[in-house]
Amino acid sequence: MPPRFKDKAPLKTLAKASQSCATQSLAYGQCIGRSYQDVSKDMCAEEFRAFKDCVQKAIGRKW
Numbered sequence: 710m711p712p713r714f715k716d717k718a719p720l721k722t723l724a725k726a727s728q729s730c731a732t733q734s735l736a737y738g739q740c741i742g743r744s745y746q747d748v749s750k751d752m753c754a755e756e757f758r759a760f761k762d763c764v765q766k767a768i769g770r771k772w
Contacts, residue, residue, distance in 0.1 A: 726767035733760040 716722050727734060737760045740753035765771050 722768060723764070726764045729767045730760055730763035733763045736760070 733756070737753055737756040740756045741748075744752065
């Protein structure tokens with residue numbers, strides 16, 4: 710089954726959607742920045758999940 714629509718500029722769409730999620734993006738960036746030299750899996754999972762959910766809402770689809 711083909712997708713409902715084909716996004717002709719996916720990076721522009723993602724950039725536009727992420728602009729409306731500045732608060733969540735800042736929280737995620739700060740979390741990563743606090744311990745970027747000692748990165749571990751899921752260390753900022755909560756912040757990333759909030760940012761991802763916001764972007765998905767802005768785009769209007771989930772992945």
